[in-house]
């Protein structure tokens with residue numbers, strides 16, 4: 389009887405483990421949501437990432453006026469120093485969709501002088517947990533999708549440096565995932581030891 393209940397326990401643990409492994413649908417995140425990619429009103433992109441969980445396969449979209457901004461993917465040191473001299477990738481369409489292909493940090497800044505220093509930078513930490521199911525490639529956005537409105541830059545509203553301290557919650561989320569997996573594995577071993 390003890391063995392059969394242990395087996396049920398083991399099956400349950402395995403079911404939980406595999407359920408956790410089932411990929412969910414890929415998500416698309418518009419950086420800054422409705423505010424987009426800008427220096428106006430000092431958006432805080434670090435704060436924007438707080439409530440998001442990015443997974444491999446998800447996409448981020450930078451929406452901006454390409455006359456005033458661009459997007460550079462940079463290394464951590466260049467992200468920290470706002471150095472736009474050695475970008476890993478450059479995006480300039482005003483509506484750039486980027487698929488997050490690897491776990492870990494992905495650093496993006498605006499390469500227009502002063503903008504990164506004013507807070508136009510974002511550190512996307514892609515979760516090391518389960519990947520998402522890659523949806524079929526969406527059709528490329530048509531050029532007509534680019535915003536035709538060019539919001540004037542108001543000199544009366546200069547951007548100010550915003551606090552860009554790293555988010556502790558990102559690490560916390562990662563720890564939660566690791567803890568979950570370790571817990572399931574430990575449960576499996578415990579069930580095996582008790583049952584057999």
Ligand SMILES: [Cu+2]
Pocket residue numbers: 426427456457458498499500503504508
């Ligand atoms: Cu900019």
